[in-house]
Amino acid sequence: MTDSALEIRGLRKTFSRPAVDNLDLTVKAGELYALLGPNGAGKTTTLRMVAGLTKADTGSIRVFGTDAIADPVAAKRLIAWLPDEPMLYDKLTPMEYLEFVAGLWGVDAKTARKRAQELLEFLALWPHRGERCEGFSRGMKQKAALAGALIHEPKLLMLDEPLTGLDAAMARQVKDLLQQRVKAGATVILTTHILDVAERMSDRIGIIQHGKLLAEGTLDELRTRSGHGGATLEDVFLDLVGADVP
Numbered sequence: 001m002t003d004s005a006l007e008i009r010g011l012r013k014t015f016s017r018p019a020v021d022n023l024d025l026t027v028k029a030g031e032l033y034a035l036l037g038p039n040g041a042g043k044t045t046t047l048r049m050v051a052g053l054t055k056a057d058t059g060s061i062r063v064f065g066t067d068a069i070a071d072p073v074a075a076k077r078l079i080a081w082l083p084d085e086p087m088l089y090d091k092l093t094p095m096e097y098l099e100f101v102a103g104l105w106g107v108d109a110k111t112a113r114k115r116a117q118e119l120l121e122f123l124a125l126w127p128h129r130g131e132r133c134e135g136f137s138r139g140m141k142q143k144a145a146l147a148g149a150l151i152h153e154p155k156l157l158m159l160d161e162p163l164t165g166l167d168a169a170m171a172r173q174v175k176d177l178l179q180q181r182v183k184a185g186a187t188v189i190l191t192t193h194i195l196d197v198a199e200r201m202s203d204r205i206g207i208i209q210h211g212k213l214l215a216e217g218t219l220d221e222l223r224t225r226s227g228h229g230g231a232t233l234e235d236v237f238l239d240l241v242g243a244d245v246p
């Protein structure tokens with residue numbers, strides 16, 4: 001048994017220069033972890049390696065104890081990955097899309113329909129269940145893609161900037177859904193540049209810069225570390241990453 005949802009050790013990925021540089025990161029099971037960092041810090045590359053979409057140069061990745069590099073298929077069954085610009089099959093309705101994705105994961109049709117209805121209701125897409133996604137707004141497409149990522153009930157949800165571009169009502173629906181999943185026992189890792197979101201939603205925060213973990217902990221721990229007693233996360237973040245802020 002392991003109480004870690006994700007354990008990354010010595011992870012490296014170099015493109016023309018190092019994007020992820022000997023990164024160690026542990027996310028506990030059942031927590032909502034916000035991964036922060038300036039543009040180009042290596043957040044997306046890290047999560048793409050966990051999701052098996054980018055090959056690591058060296059290092060190890062364990063998802064609930066499963067070696068994600070040696071056995072990516074087993075790890076992927078435990079993971080949902082929602083990129084910042086998710087792909088949808090536009091010609092399908094959200095209901096058809098969710099049933100299709102559920103089928104890929106081997107979820108039986110009855111369970112798939114039930115889960116699809118719950119997700120679409122939660123995200124206020126149920127009235128649009130019979131409309132093709134091609135006519136959806138960007139935010140509606142993002143929510144449909146999120147529902148698709150959750151249909152196989154993954155234990156670890158990784159979301160790249162899931163709230164960017166959403167209006168207040170849609171952002172609230174997505175935040176509520178993520179918090180509901182955490183309450184139900186899932187683990188959530190999200191990247192965001194919206195520091196208020198990280199401050200309000202996350203159990204712990206990791207700040208990466210130049211592919212390395214710069215600081216990690218609860219907001220209070222980060223405040224202590226940066227020497228700012230009553231500071232906001234923005235103060236702490238700006239202090240830690242210094243001039244590298246976009």
Ligand SMILES: Nc1ncnc2c1ncn2[C@@H]1O[C@H](COP(=O)(O)OP(=O)(O)OP(=O)(O)O)[C@@H](O)[C@H]1O
Pocket residue numbers: 015016018019037038039040041042043044045046
């Ligand atoms: N496929 C790729 N080919 C070449 N370089 C890449 C590739 N993917 C990422 N990089 C580079 O790796 C570094 C880390 O990028 P990454 O997208 O992981 O950062 P990020 O922290 O997610 O940034 P942002 O907040 O802007 O999304 C950047 O310098 C980026 O240009």
